[in-house]
Amino acid sequence: xxxxxxxxxxxxxxxxxxxxxxxxxxxxxxxxxxxxxxxxxxxxxxxxxxxxxxxxxxxxxxxxxxxxxxxxxxxxxxxxxxxxxxxxxxxxxxxxxxxxxxxxxxxxxxxxxxxxxxxxxxxxxxxxxxxxxxxxxxxxxxxxxxxxxxxxxxxxxxxxxxxxxxxxxxxxxxxxxxxxxxxxxxxxxxxxxxxxxxxxxxxxxxxxxxxxxxxxxxxxxxxxxxxxxxxxxxxxxxxxxxxxxxxxxxxxxxxxxxxxxx
Amino acid sequence: xxxxxxxxxxxxxxxxxxxxxxxxxxxxxxxxxxxxxxxxxxxxxxxxxxxxxxxxxxxxxxxxxxxxxxxxxxxxxxxxxxxxxxxxxxxxxxxxxxxxxxxxxxxxxxxxxxxxxxxxxxxxxxxxxxxxxxxxxxxxxxxxxxxxxxxxxxxxxxxxxxxxxxxxxxxxxxxxxxxxxxxxxxxxxxxxxxxxxxxxxxxxxxxxxxxxxxxxxxxxxxxxxxxxxxxxxxxxxxxxxxxxxxxxxxxxxxxxxxxxxxxxxxxxxxxxxxxxxxxxxxxxxxxxxxxxxxxxxxxxxxxxxxxxxxxxxxxxxxxxxxxxxxxxxxxxxxxxxxxxxxxxxx
Numbered sequence: 001x002x003x004x005x006x007x008x009x010x011x012x013x014x015x016x017x018x019x020x021x022x023x024x025x026x027x028x029x030x031x032x033x034x035x036x037x038x039x040x041x042x043x044x045x046x047x048x049x050x051x052x053x054x055x056x057x058x059x060x061x062x063x064x065x066x067x068x069x070x071x072x073x074x075x076x077x078x079x080x081x082x083x084x085x086x087x088x089x090x091x092x093x094x095x096x097x098x099x100x101x102x103x104x105x106x107x108x109x110x111x112x113x114x115x116x117x118x119x120x121x122x123x124x125x126x127x128x129x130x131x132x133x134x135x136x137x138x139x140x141x142x143x144x145x146x147x148x149x150x151x152x153x154x155x156x157x158x159x160x161x162x163x164x165x166x167x168x169x170x171x172x173x174x175x176x177x178x179x180x181x182x183x184x185x186x187x188x189x190x191x192x193x194x195x196x197x198x199x200x201x202x203x204x205x206x207x208x209x210x211x212x213x214x215x216x217x218x219x220x221x222x223x224x225x226x227x228x229x230x231x232x233x234x235x236x237x238x239x240x241x242x243x244x245x246x247x248x249x250x251x252x253x254x255x256x257x258x259x260x261x262x
Numbered sequence: 263x264x265x266x267x268x269x270x271x272x273x274x275x276x277x278x279x280x281x282x283x284x285x286x287x288x289x290x291x292x293x294x295x296x297x298x299x300x301x302x303x304x305x306x307x308x309x310x311x312x313x314x315x316x317x318x319x320x321x322x323x324x325x326x327x328x329x330x331x332x333x334x335x336x337x338x339x340x341x342x343x344x345x346x347x348x349x350x351x352x353x354x355x356x357x358x359x360x361x362x363x364x365x366x367x368x369x370x371x372x373x374x375x376x377x378x379x380x381x382x383x384x385x386x387x388x389x390x391x392x393x394x395x396x397x398x399x400x401x402x403x404x405x406x407x408x409x410x411x412x413x414x415x416x417x418x419x420x421x422x423x424x425x426x427x428x429x430x431x432x433x434x435x436x437x438x439x440x441x442x443x444x445x446x447x448x449x450x451x452x453x454x455x456x457x458x459x460x461x462x463x464x465x466x467x468x469x470x471x472x473x474x475x476x477x478x479x480x481x482x483x484x485x486x487x488x489x490x491x492x493x494x495x496x497x498x499x500x501x502x503x504x505x506x507x508x509x510x511x512x513x514x515x516x517x518x519x520x521x522x523x524x525x526x527x528x529x530x531x532x533x534x535x536x537x538x539x540x541x542x543x544x545x546x547x548x549x550x551x552x553x554x555x556x557x558x559x560x561x562x563x564x565x566x567x568x569x570x571x572x573x574x575x576x577x578x579x580x581x582x583x584x585x586x587x588x589x590x591x592x593x594x595x596x597x598x599x600x601x602x603x604x605x606x607x608x
Contacts, residue, residue: 152432156433160562161563166417172433
């Protein structure tokens with residue numbers, strides 16, 4: 001049943017992505033309909049999976065790398081569902097779908113791992129882990145908005161915009177969305193660190209160092225944006241690069257987490 | 263019952279002729295009242311825009327409606343009105359095409375739908391719209407909506423001003439409160455600035471080598487004049503720069519623009535270069551945050567949008583034809599019912 005929920009979610013995201021590509025190719029794309037619905041169904045299927053897994057483990061289902069990836073893609077999809085319509089960010093679903101789809105596929109391909117025992121007794125540990133993954137979800141969506149910015153900026157610079165230009169939001173809106181998402185992620189990541197402290201979590205120097213590195217990276221991006229020393233383009237590139245860098249570190253942090261006891 | 267249509271438009275009459283027959287909003291009710299007194303005309307809707315004056319009527323005798331309408335227009339203008347006219351089904355098709363923007367001077371423009379709605383509303387308010395006309399116009403609104411949503415007939419901007427507005431919107435989002443500077447007081451610059459003002463641009467600075475011309479244009483568009491020597495200093499506070507000076511060489515070079523960009527805290531600069539020879543060195547487009555469009559690129563975008571619209575015309579006509587069939591089916595059924603009632607009564 002759990003596998004079925006995961007497959008259903010993957011198919012929904014695949015449909016969302018595929019349909020948007022088809023609609024764009026045919027020149028009949030109308031934002032905010034099919035891909036939003038497909039993303040919502042995908043997130044619902046993931047919620048189903050996570051609730052089943054949570055009930056079975058009596059804990060937040062983030063005890064293995066596949067679970068972490070599913071939780072992360074679920075967070076990205078949920079944040080998209082909240083901010084997509086609020087900002088009227090057309091086509092964001094089309095850019096978000098491939099990212100959540102990729103995370104889903106990796107999660108499906110990875111072998112299942114056992115749940116570490118330390119997750120069960122301490123709610124602060126679970127809060128710490130869940131918050132940090134939701135923070136990465138927010139950073140992930142900031143990366144999506146940053147990539148959309150780069151595409152739209154490229155269209156505007158080209159002076160011969162392709163049809164996709166009409167469906168992408170203004171670069172100022174994308175820049176603002178990216179900034180807010182990074183602030184949200186940064187706030188959640190800081191809360192996550194605080195809950196880690198409350199949990200008296202004992203972590204390896206490596207995990208602490210990598211986590212701090214990500215926190216400092218985003219802090220530096222936010223500082224530079226606040227000072228106005230980053231142009232829109234550099235800010236978008238920084239948001240995308242920072243997320244990719246975080247994703248490269250995530251398996252290492254996850255590995256260090258599951259091999260460290262509190 | 264027939265649907266009848268007669269009028270003049272931009273295809274059949276030059277502006278000199280159209281302006282003689284133009285009908286003001288305040289006169290429409292009176293004309294509708296006169297039309298309804300014509301024997302055989304049961305209902306009427308009158309559409310008057312800068313490009314057309316048209317009558318749509320439900321009539322048992324279209325010829326009388328035509329003569330009555332011609333006589334009303336001729337009485338007002340003192341000359342014979344060169345009217346075209348259509349009866350069912352062509353009149354139905356004509357209204358559907360008009361409402362969808364296919365009969366407009368700029369194909370696919372959407373303003374006409376609002377004007378058709380207003381014309382219908384005026385007629386409905388005074389009880390001049392009969393059941394077939396109510397049905398016809400409601401159907402026309404559905405056709406226009408369907409044509410707009412199912413085809414790309416309204417796709418993209420089709421004039422230099424509207425291209426500039428769309429590009430500015432794609433850079434800044436809302437144009438509310440944005441500031442622009444016009445370098446060189448040219449006519450196209452003025453039109454472009456007015457297009458941007460209509461979308462909420464707050465302040466306009468006009469700078470010209472001849473200060474008096476700058477002051478004159480600034481007064482006309484509600485802006486502020488600036489001596490040409492100071493334009494670079496004021497650049498830090500603006501988001502859109504429209505340039506059309508008569509300078510023989512580029513005045514906006516990377517050397518001048520790059521330092522300006524440093525103090526802008528990441529706010530982009532949209533440069534619209536309408537001058538020939540160009541005022542802006544194309545290399546400034548490579549600077550981060552600068553978006554440069556010259557007259558050629560603006561005109562090319564407008565032309566491409568128009569091409570897209572023209573390619574959609576056949577699809578629109580097919581959609582309209584389906585709807586014409588639907589309306590004619592309904593009209594035939596009520597005509598059959600009313601002739602049945604007449605036979606029964608006799």
